[in-house]
């Protein structure tokens with residue numbers, strides 16, 4: 001069965017959630033009608049003229065690119081500008097354009113996972129991990145007989161979800177004590193007398209945004225006039241999402257050997273592979289950032305890796321990073337080449353996601369090199 005554009009976008013948004021994009025970015029659908037059918041999808045790094053022509057001439061219904069066509073706001077898409085002409089031609093040919101940029105950088109697997117795999121890195125983790133969703137812990141004290149009813153109510157309100165489990169709770173027992181004062185309406189005990197009640201202490205985790213619902217749920221089932229409970233904010237842990245990756249080589253290599261692997265395993269470009277460092281240096285741990293990685297030197301140095309593979313490195317940041325005794329060797333590749341491996345991942349994962357929903361599509365990864373540099377003398 002053939003999907004609509006909306007069906008394909010649902011799969012893309014699951015793999016590359018727009019919420020993971022940086023605030024300055026412009027991701028998502030640029031042209032296209034969600035109700036249009038999609039038979040053929042082309043994946044490319046850049047929505048440049050040559051790629052748009054490839055898409056239109058090849059009869060593709062959807063072009064998925066990494067880089068945005070319109071990153072900054074525009075006042076016109078008249079066909080008098082190169083980008084306006086692209087918008088016109090995409091619409092006239094009913095070609096949808098969808099962008100997965102920093103949301104694909106921060107995904108897992110994301111752009112830097114594909115680059116890390118090309119370089120045979122193992123045990124990878126994000127260089128710049130996004131924090132997990134903020135979590136709270138609720139602790140409630142309740143008469144023992146009401147314990148399971150409370151756990152049910154808190155679970156229904158969203159507490160106790162832990163990976164593949166729900167209704168997860170910890171309970172222990174002890175004694176609660178109190179003295180009801182004049183005017184109180186105690187469920188247990190007598191006005192003016194000290195009461196001691198066997199109680200459970202129930203602990204459950206909850207997403208922070210469910211805090212209000214959890215408090216309402218516990219108050220609705222708790223038998224006491226004034227339920228005793230605490231809510232704690234839990235320390236945030238790094239998630240598996242985020243930009244860049246750090247990993248280790250299966251076997252240590254010299255910098256010269258490692259650079260040769262990079263050159264062999266990434267698509268060839270006129271830019272080639274530039275190296276900064278002693279060619280005999282032993283390389284075992286490596287950081288990678290697909291695309292421009294100038295801004296990540298602090299994190300790379302803190303990770304104490306032997307080499308840093310990225311694109312668009314400039315003279316001053318690079319020489320400053322190398323000035324540290326323990327600074328990493330630098331391997332600078334073409335921007336396009338560093339991000340191209342992701343296209344193969346996206347192609348495979350989108351096709352698999354659609355197959356799970358009972359849809360089939362034709363997919364192609366563009367091999368047209370759209371790197372900025374077109375010759376090297």
Ligand SMILES: [Zn+2]
Nearest residue numbers: 290291292339
């Ligand atoms: Zn890029």
